[in-house]
Amino acid sequence: MAQSLHLLAPPSPSPSPRLLQPCLPSLPHHHRLLCRQICRASAAPPPSPDLGPVVLASDNGISASAAAAAAAGIDVDAVTEAELKENGFRSTRRTKLVCTIGPATCGAEQLQALAVGGMNVARINMCHGTRDWHRRVIRQVRRLNEEKGFAVAVMMDTEGSEIHMGDLGGAPSAKAEDGEIWTFSVRAFNSPLPDRTIHVNYDGFAEDVRVGDELIVDGGMVEFEVIEKIGPDVKCRCTDPGLLLPRANLTFWRDGCLVRERNAMLPTISSKDWLDIDFGIAEGVDFIAVSFVKSAEVINHLKSYIAARCRDSDIAVIAKIESIDSLKNLEEIIRASDGAMVARGDLGAQIPLEQVPSAQQKIVKLCRQLNKPVIVASQLLESMIEYPTPTRAEVADVSEAVRQRADALMLSGESAMGQFPEKALTVLRSVSLRIERWWREEKRYEAMELPDIASSLSDKISEEICNSAAKMANNLGVDALFVYTKSGHMASLLSRCRPDCPIFAFTTSTSVRRRLNLQWGLIPFRLSFSDDMESNLNRTFSLLKARGMIQSGDLVIALSDMLQSIQVMNVP
Numbered sequence: 001m002a003q004s005l006h007l008l009a010p011p012s013p014s015p016s017p018r019l020l021q022p023c024l025p026s027l028p029h030h031h032r033l034l035c036r037q038i039c040r041a042s043a044a045p046p047p048s049p050d051l052g053p054v055v056l057a058s059d060n061g062i063s064a065s066a067a068a069a070a071a072a073g074i075d076v077d078a079v080t081e082a083e084l085k086e087n088g089f090r091s092t093r094r095t096k097l098v099c100t101i102g103p104a105t106c107g108a109e110q111l112q113a114l115a116v117g118g119m120n121v122a123r124i125n126m127c128h129g130t131r132d133w134h135r136r137v138i139r140q141v142r143r144l145n146e147e148k149g150f151a152v153a154v155m156m157d158t159e160g161s162e163i164h165m166g167d168l169g170g171a172p173s174a175k176a177e178d179g180e181i182w183t184f185s186v187r188a189f190n191s192p193l194p195d196r197t198i199h200v201n202y203d204g205f206a207e208d209v210r211v212g213d214e215l216i217v218d219g220g221m222v223e224f225e226v227i228e229k230i231g232p233d234v235k236c237r238c239t240d241p242g243l244l245l246p247r248a249n250l251t252f253w254r255d256g257c258l259v260r261e262r263n264a265m266l267p268t269i270s271s272k273d274w275l276d277i278d279f280g281i282a283e284g285v286d287f288i289a290v291s292f293v294k295s296a297e298v299i300n301h302l303k304s305y306i307a308a309r310c311r312d313s314d315i316a317v318i319a320k321i322e323s324i325d326s327l328k329n330l331e332e333i334i335r336a337s338d339g340a341m342v343a344r345g346d347l348g349a350q351i352p353l354e355q356v357p358s359a360q361q362k363i364v365k366l367c368r369q370l371n372k373p374v375i376v377a378s379q380l381l382e383s384m385i386e387y388p389t390p391t392r393a394e395v396a397d398v399s400e401a402v403r404q405r406a407d408a409l410m411l412s413g414e415s416a417m418g419q420f421p422e423k424a425l426t427v428l429r430s431v432s433l434r435i436e437r438w439w440r441e442e443k444r445y446e447a448m449e450l451p452d453i454a455s456s457l458s459d460k461i462s463e464e465i466c467n468s469a470a471k472m473a474n475n476l477g478v479d480a481l482f483v484y485t486k487s488g489h490m491a492s493l494l495s496r497c498r499p500d501c502p503i504f505a506f507t508t509s510t511s512v513r514r515r516l517n518l519q520w521g522l523i524p525f526r527l528s529f530s531d532d533m534e535s536n537l538n539r540t541f542s543l544l545k546a547r548g549m550i551q552s553g554d555l556v557i558a559l560s561d562m563l564q565s566i567q568v569m570n571v572p
């Protein structure tokens with residue numbers, strides 16, 4: 001039996017309104033499901049011969065077209081579906097995982113291993129690698145999605161025009177020892193570079209630094225003091241030894257303060273970034289993460305650029321919070337963006353390290369309030385670049401980000417160039433699962449105030465519906481929330497509430513489905529559905545039951561943004 005609440009608001013079109021009317025879902029046999037088939041062939045029935053137009057495919061690498069799966073002959077049943085089948089709804093991972101792809105993970109097999117291991121989003125950093133390399137990675141991810149049924153989204157991260165070192169003439173790293181004299185120069189060198197010489201990308205560098213300035217590499221990996229300026233060359237003495245990595249970020253400090261007048265004059269999106277963005281649009285990336293955002297203006301500019309260039313404007317813009325200016329203008333930046341990243345690497349080079357944790361907490365909270373997905377990034381498992389197990393402190397850091405209910409966690413060097421990318425991903429996955437479960441068991445609801453964000457009446461109703469549905473789901477202990485959403489908006493409003501149960505998000509568009517992959521607690525499916533909720537539900541139930549993903553008797557709350565309705569029912 002189902003109980004439903006339908007709310008009507010202009011301009012939302014709706015058929016006959018029923019207020020808390022019981023309705024009996026029947027399983028109409030004339031609506032057959034084409035299950036884009038999966039993985040465990042044995043677990044699913046063969047598609048019927050008279051298939052209708054309905055297509056359903058789930059994310060997280062758990063389903064594939066029947067043809068593809070059969071042809072490939074492999075079991076692509078990754079985390080979510082296995083979890084759903086084995087342990088029921090409660091144990092699916094809510095926190096999403098982003099992996100930076102680099103030399104350690106760019107091969108087809110390595111990418112597949114990451115997808116199976118729970119990678120929701122693959123990130124490519126335009127600071128590194130060639131255009132051809134990036135293209136190969138994007139296409140490989142897309143191919144895996146098509147052939148193996150994954151739905152891994154692709155995020156392109158811009159280089160930005162902050163000051164950084166060159167690529168060390170091809171060397172993977174260089175060691176700077178205490179007291180050594182190194183030359184930082186804006187001259188172009190042919191490889192190999194002269195000994196202890198570093199190229200700097202910013203032409204004004206030699207003019208801007210002064211003797212006595214501190215030069216900080218990658219937020220403190222290595223530190224130098226400027227001792228002499230000779231034309232384009234700046235001689236520096238190493239005062240804090242360490243490892244220099246290619247293209248490491250450089251900041252200079254004077255009298256204990258970051259020198260940032262010059263950086264303020266550099267554009268957030270450089271001309272090289274614009275070319276990269278054109279490339280990203282052409283290759284159809286799902287997210288563009290903008291480095292060193294200073295204000296909302298640049299985000300608005302990029303969004304209108306994207307809207308003008310791609311019709312359905314389905315690339316989401318993520319603001320990377322990694323500078324003092326981005327903290328100053330935090331709220332306007334987050335409001336303008338489709339999501340944010342706490343880029344702790346560079347952030348920790350611009351503000352004192354001890355301020356990074358509170359900045360993280362503040363950004364995560366604000367993003368949730370404003371309903372924007374947020375990624376916590378950098379050094380989560382840094383030691384795993386070299387070692388197969390994390391430090392206890394790293395596990396505690398990951399746990400804290402999960403406890404804050406960030407939407408996603410990100411691997412950087414661990415997956416790009418580390419020795420144990422898959423193990424690092426496994427650590428993120430198992431720590432997320434454990435902390436999420438603990439949190440639910442302890443019923444540690446953080447009653448976070450969620451401010452109204454809608455402006456139109458229709459959006460206000462959607463918001464109220466989602467808030468109520470999430471509350472009802474917790475109070476009734478339902479097994480899952482189902483949301484039928486074309487734009488994905490209602491799914492993200494539900495995710496914002498961080499309910500106890502997972503959210504099955506059904507959407508008609510492949511790109512919306514991939515984008516929802518970044519959001520907390522959502523299990524995105526693509527499904528062609530109609531405005532007839534009863535038939536949608538019956539079709540979904542029979543399909544998911546056939547796949548063993550739900551069972552008769554499971555308690556479900558279903559929402560739809562076409563009808564703006566809530567229905568509570570047991571799966572028939």
Ligand SMILES: Nc1ncnc2c1ncn2[C@@H]1O[C@H](COP(=O)(O)OP(=O)(O)OP(=O)(O)O)[C@@H](O)[C@H]1O
Nearest residue numbers: 100101102103125127128129245345412413416417
């Ligand atoms: N495409 C790539 N090719 C070669 N090395 C890479 C690539 N992507 C990442 N790396 C390596 O992995 C490290 C960490 O990756 P990450 O993307 O976090 O880079 P970053 O330069 O530290 O950060 P960001 O530009 O995001 O501030 C890099 O410093 C680089 O050594």
Ligand SMILES: CC(=O)C(=O)O
Nearest residue numbers: 343344345346377378
């Ligand atoms: C991810 C990134 O850009 C940073 O941490 O600086």
Ligand SMILES: [K+]
Nearest residue numbers: 157158159291
């Ligand atoms: K970058």
Ligand SMILES: [Mg+2]
Nearest residue numbers: 322343345346
């Ligand atoms: Mg950065």
